[in-house]
Amino acid sequence: MDQLLEILSNLHPDVDFEMEDRLIDDAILDSLDIVDLITAISDEFDVTITAKDIMPENFNSAEAMYDLIQRIRDEE
Amino acid sequence: MTPDSSSTTASDTRRRVSVPAVLLSVLLAILVLWLLQRLLVPKYVDGIVEGAFVAEFYGAEHDHDLIFVGDCEVYENFSPVTLWQEYGINSYIRGSAEQYIFQSYYLLEDTLMYEHPKAVVFNIQSLQFDKSRSEAYNRMSIEGMRWSPYKVGAINASKTEEEHFLDYVFPILRYHSRWSELTAADFEYMFKAKKVTHNGYYMRVDVRPVTTLPPVKPLADYSFGENAWAYLDKIVQCCREKDIQLILIKAPSLYPHWYDQWDQQVKAYAAEHQLPYYNMLEATEEIGLDYSTDTYDGGLHMNLSGAEKCARWLGKLLTEKYSFESRRGEKHLEEVWTGIISDYNAEIEAQKIKYGIA
Amino acid sequence: MLFTSYSFIAFLAVLLVLYYLVPRRFQAPLLLAASCVFYLFAGPLFLIYIAVTTVTVYFAGLRIGDGLKAQSAYIKEHKADLSPEEKKAYKDSAKRVRTRWLVLALVINLGILAAVKYLNFAISNINGILSLFSSARLDFLSIALPLGISYYTLQSIGYLMDVYRGAYEPERKLWRFALFISFFPQLIQGPISRYSDLSPTLYAEHPFDMNSLLRGLERVLWGFFKKLVIADRIFIAVGEIIGDPAAYRGGFILFGMFLYTVELYADFTGGIDITIGVAQMLGIELRENFNRPYFSTSLKEYWRRWHISMCSWFRDYLFYPVSTSRWMSRFKKWNVSRFGQKVGKRIPVYAASFIVWFSTGLWHGASWNFIFWGLLNWAVLMISEELEPLYDRFRKAVPFSQSFGYKIFMMVRTFCLVAVMNLFDCYALLSDTLSCLGSIFIPSAWQGFSLGVLGLSAADYIVIIAGCALMLLVSILSVKGDVREQIAKKPYAVRFVLYFGLFIIILLMGVYGIGYDSGQFIYNRF
Numbered sequence: 001m002d003q004l005l006e007i008l009s010n011l012h013p014d015v016d017f018e019m020e021d022r023l024i025d026d027a028i029l030d031s032l033d034i035v036d037l038i039t040a041i042s043d044e045f046d047v048t049i050t051a052k053d054i055m056p057e058n059f060n061s062a063e064a065m066y067d068l069i070q071r072i073r074d075e076e
Numbered sequence: 077m078t079p080d081s082s083s084t085t086a087s088d089t090r091r092r093v094s095v096p097a098v099l100l101s102v103l104l105a106i107l108v109l110w111l112l113q114r115l116l117v118p119k120y121v122d123g124i125v126e127g128a129f130v131a132e133f134y135g136a137e138h139d140h141d142l143i144f145v146g147d148c149e150v151y152e153n154f155s156p157v158t159l160w161q162e163y164g165i166n167s168y169i170r171g172s173a174e175q176y177i178f179q180s181y182y183l184l185e186d187t188l189m190y191e192h193p194k195a196v197v198f199n200i201q202s203l204q205f206d207k208s209r210s211e212a213y214n215r216m217s218i219e220g221m222r223w224s225p226y227k228v229g230a231i232n233a234s235k236t237e238e239e240h241f242l243d244y245v246f247p248i249l250r251y252h253s254r255w256s257e258l259t260a261a262d263f264e265y266m267f268k269a270k271k272v273t274h275n276g277y278y279m280r281v282d283v284r285p286v287t288t289l290p291p292v293k294p295l296a297d298y299s300f301g302e303n304a305w306a307y308l309d310k311i312v313q314c315c316r317e318k319d320i321q322l323i324l325i326k327a328p329s330l331y332p333h334w335y336d337q338w339d340q341q342v343k344a345y346a347a348e349h350q351l352p353y354y355n356m357l358e359a360t361e362e363i364g365l366d367y368s369t370d371t372y373d374g375g376l377h378m379n380l381s382g383a384e385k386c387a388r389w390l391g392k393l394l395t396e397k398y399s400f401e402s403r404r405g406e407k408h409l410e411e412v413w414t415g416i417i418s419d420y421n422a423e424i425e426a427q428k429i430k431y432g433i434a
Numbered sequence: 435m436l437f438t439s440y441s442f443i444a445f446l447a448v449l450l451v452l453y454y455l456v457p458r459r460f461q462a463p464l465l466l467a468a469s470c471v472f473y474l475f476a477g478p479l480f481l482i483y484i485a486v487t488t489v490t491v492y493f494a495g496l497r498i499g500d501g502l503k504a505q506s507a508y509i510k511e512h513k514a515d516l517s518p519e520e521k522k523a524y525k526d527s528a529k530r531v532r533t534r535w536l537v538l539a540l541v542i543n544l545g546i547l548a549a550v551k552y553l554n555f556a557i558s559n560i561n562g563i564l565s566l567f568s569s570a571r572l573d574f575l576s577i578a579l580p581l582g583i584s585y586y587t588l589q590s591i592g593y594l595m596d597v598y599r600g601a602y603e604p605e606r607k608l609w610r611f612a613l614f615i616s617f618f619p620q621l622i623q624g625p626i627s628r629y630s631d632l633s634p635t636l637y638a639e640h641p642f643d644m645n646s647l648l649r650g651l652e653r654v655l656w657g658f659f660k661k662l663v664i665a666d667r668i669f670i671a672v673g674e675i676i677g678d679p680a681a682y683r684g685g686f687i688l689f690g691m692f693l694y695t696v697e698l699y700a701d702f703t704g705g706i707d708i709t710i711g712v713a714q715m716l717g718i719e720l721r722e723n724f725n726r727p728y729f730s731t732s733l734k735e736y737w738r739r740w741h742i743s744m745c746s747w748f749r750d751y752l753f754y755p756v757s758t759s760r761w762m763s764r765f766k767k768w769n770v771s772r773f774g775q776k777v778g779k780r781i782p783v784y785a786a787s788f789i790v791w792f793s794t795g796l797w798h799g800a801s802w803n804f805i806f807w808g809l810l811n812w813a814v815l816m817i818s819e820e821l822e823p824l825y826d827r828f829r830k831a832v833p834f835s836q837s838f839g840y841k842i843f844m845m846v847r848t849f850c851l852v853a854v855m856n857l858f859d860c861y862a863l864l865s866d867t868l869s870c871l872g873s874i875f876i877p878s879a880w881q882g883f884s885l886g887v888l889g890l891s892a893a894d895y896i897v898i899i900a901g902c903a904l905m906l907l908v909s910i911l912s913v914k915g916d917v918r919e920q921i922a923k924k925p926y927a928v929r930f931v932l933y934f935g936l937f938i939i940i941l942l943m944g945v946y947g948i949g950y951d952s953g954q955f956i957y958n959r960f
Contacts, residue, residue: 032787050755054750
């Protein structure tokens, strides 16, 4: 989780990712951020996030992203 | 608000409405729309008055012996006042600008709902148009009709591709954009009409002699359209069924040109159907027409002098050949005509001043 | 059948009566029948196109959905006796089958779209190349564009991709799927609905509800106002300007550019208001397609708030798949090794969004000016993305950049930017656009500039200005919530005067009927 928060704050130093839970809905992260984020997560966690996983509910908060990573790991 | 309604969802925040309030608002809406429609429709009281002709008929006494149907070649070329004064013939012109033959048919049927004349004079120049050429002329010929199956028929037979039946039912849909060009006359004549004709006759007293006529262009095809013929058949049949003498004429307007080839077709048709047909262009001497004094627009239409000459010629014809008898002396009719004649004379004087004629 | 025609109003009135009279389980089938009737008005032959799309996507969806189901059932059953390698091999082979169905359906449907919409564009380009070294030319084909094909093709592809991704089960009933594809209010100009959004409300039984009927009607009225009173009136002047790029230059271009931007808004959002309102009268809720786009403070924000369903379609079904694809990650690694971390990482993202904006431009119209328009958007977006650190510093250094006044300035700036870029979809020839745009800065091109020659009277200009003020007012009020909700709380007399007044304004000031060219919705041609 800390690893993920670090990636996120590298992306947007000004956002409090521990508290935000409407990252997509409030357009804090845009589509370019999402792609950067996926690249970073894939590199750091060694999971493959594909387009089908990109849904607002998976990226609205750091917690949701962490759940997604866990889920993909389990499946693989 | 009652306690229970305040707890309902967003879409239920609309307050409850009583039935009388709804009924009242619907009535109010209809009233407002009706008033707006009255305001926005053209009044045809100045400038272009032709749109007012058709409706004016309903205000007349319906006891005519002779009815004219047709376009400007009837409503500008014959004076019913002369027919009355000199032959005692009680006539009315149901003419309108560029009245197409199908409109003439429906206007005739419409007229016959109100009265039963002895004869109908139809000017056949509109045979050349197989279908409507102009929405504006459709409007002026049809709009004034009262609602009847014949008006419906006239609309359906006339409407161009861009027109909708609904626009005739609710003219506000057609004239809505006039809101920015309303004049005082639109308010003044919202609920009343101004009389602009004398038994359907549109008077002009000024003179513009015939000098040169436009060159006559040969046509590729001189035969009249099927649709036009079909409506002439309908006119013939309608008169026959109601035992009315139908008289076909071609009024003595020099322009637009009346081709010989056209004349031949009408002559053949008349012979086949045993109908009288008078091409008045061939009788100009007999009528006594002088194209240097009897037209106001260089030969297109007659002025007052021309229209009175044509009426005189026709009156003589009707009296001699069609046993029309003078109704002068009928008390009620004389009263009606006294009014018409005084209007007629007043307008002659007014126009003389307007056009600077001594 | 245009929304602004008597026949559509009659069609809707008859449908509404039937819709609330028939047993509720027949409501959805009735909608399908109505959609077919609506489509038949455009031309019976066009029905074949939409039928092909419906049937192919339906079957491909079924195959893919069944494949997914079989796969999870198999894995569940053999959980114990499959090694991870065996499991992966099985999954891969099953996926290959599903992918084949997906590709087949995509090829068929994009192929049809390409054939009817882009073949002549391709031919004209080939002819252009041919002309360099030979006199041979290919003949153009005369193909009419089936009604709404750009929209329903995207909508059906979105559905298929979702099924492929396992987002939801495929629709098993063909007629229900056909209704999803052909639902008439959104056929002409969208929105491009998602199956997961639309299906629950589309197939549900809808009891008669006076409130939702009135709410829908209110929305339709508002749409008619925007479309008939404002957009079609502006179109008279804009059409005049665009129609003659040689005569109308300088001030006309500057004036026309802003007029067109207002027209586009009034026309397109008005059309969507009618769409959403009509659906609401039927008890069906559609997603909003606009979110006060001209209040955006940047182009990026604008594209989140304008034509939302299209933008999100391109994002979800083109941008994400491309930018997260395997070959894109290989491309990224190659770039990183060549240009270093910072630059190398950006290139693939920019490349992916290049593809998206190219496609968006091409989707808007089969000609180079639309492609250029798309790429111009791309360029501006990417430049402002690169300048983001600079903006950050500016915001921190300059205190007034946080003020309300500065926000208004940013909105105006975005509006102007959009207005300039919109010029590119006005003229078919790029050279016309550029020379007209340039003429704004040439004083001599301003000679003869007059508002009186564009076919609009003083009264028309007053209506346009008042209409824009009303749209702006409604937009500002709706920041607080749906304006209809706010009005709904008012007494009946107030509501009656407001809506009947709006109706009278449309009736009198709407540009319709004879004397006016009943302008088609601008987005029809897409």
